[in-house]
Amino acid sequence: MTPETAARFARLTLAHVGREYPNKLDHVMAGPEDARTPSELHPIFYGSFDWHSCVHGWWQLLRLARLHPDLPESALIRDRADAMLTVEKMAGELAYLDRPASAGFERPYGWAWAMALHHEAAGTRWEGVLAPLAHAFADRWQAHLPKLTYPIRAGAHSNTAFALIHAFDWAVDFRPELAATIRERATHWYAADKGCQAWEPSGDDFLSPALCEAQLMSRVLGPEQFAPWFDGFLPDAAVARPATLFMPAYVSDRSDGKIAHLDGLNLSRAWCWRAITAALGASHPVVPLAKAAAERHLDASLPHIAGDYMGEHWLATFALLAIDQG
Known part of the structure; x- marks a missing residue:
């Protein structure tokens, strides 16, 4: 990838992540307290139409900054990551996951991208901030996969194989027991x-x-x-x-x-x-x-x-x- 292409990709995504645009409301509303702005519901992952797009937008930005650290856009990425990827903001994201109505939130597409984002952040100052989110979804995978009788073979967000590509890559490095479960279930299905x-x-x-x-x-x-x-x-x-x-x-x-x-x-x-x-x-x-x-x-x-x-x-x-x- 040329630096010019990397800079173009970075500018496209920097225009969206962390900006107060009206996200698609794809969460379950359990009560009036859920009728809030995207940034109140999701202190980090808002501004890119839906939660998962913001998550993989951050994956993209961190990867571009790693591959092309000297670009001016990479400096902007690091500054925005320092402002957005904080322990305090992550506490809000984790609190949303703890709601009873959020058990199936973003399954499986967003789960996979959250793990890919943490994987990309490994070795950076943001790794520790993102780790609890990735491990929370790893726990959900570990509980969900044994009871998923059939894989989902659709061509959009619900596709099982796409999500497990990212989950498996993450699990090999961070949760070997989950990698073993993914290997067993993928072999069983496919x-x-x-x-x-x-x-x-x-x-x-x-x-x-x-x-x-x-x-x-x-x-x-x-x-x-x-x-x-x-x-x-x-x-x-x-x-x-x-x-x-x-x-x-x-x-x-x-x-x-x-x-x-x-x-x-x-x-x-x-x-x-x-x-x-x-x-x-x-x-x-x-x-x-x-x-x-x-x-x-x-x-x-x-x-x-x-x-x-x-x-x-x-x-x-x-x-x-x-x-x-x-």
Whole structure:
């Protein structure tokens, strides 16, 4: 990633996180005390339309500041992080989670991004502030996964595999027992999957159920087991089938928040294909096709991460996932 691209991504997200914009109210209102402004309900994670977008916006900003520490935008990021990522403000976020009505709050998408944010902050002065939030969601994962009979294979926030990619990466470093649970549940759900039809995308997908599943399995199986599993899961991938996984989605209206999700699908597919090819190794026959598919998906949506708020408040995060994976 060039410094110019990093600075552009940073400016897009700095314009939103921590600003008193009218967030989408996606929490359960248990009483009149819940009818408050976004910053009162969530002292850190407000200003980016919804809670999870603000969380992964902070993930994006901290990663950009780490990768490009000398950019002027990185200095702004550090200053804002010092003002926002404080013990006192985190106490308010944790108090919201402690409400009885918040048991399913942001499950699983926001849980995963909170853990990814803490993972990114490791070794910085903000790690300790973010740790209680990540561990709170780790506790919820540990309780939730054994009773989740079936994985959720949707192409949006509820997707199980996407969330577990981030949760697993965090757990390997911070909670090995959770990593073991994720490995066991992912193997239980997905190990026997073969001949994926990939009936996607749906009209408001921003995740590929097929490729997120494959990327998760590349982590939990390891390289020696992953390639045989992948060959059974997508047996025609070496001839670019199912074709829908290799061609970008068409976005007809970027001012429509749901249709704009499809730009996120293109970016997240590029991220998945790049991660999958790295796991398969250079000699696997699907690798050249997958690398080309990743580039097509990036080319289709990278020019459109700004220009309309419906995409602008979140797409830079998915662009960074794809570019950084490359």
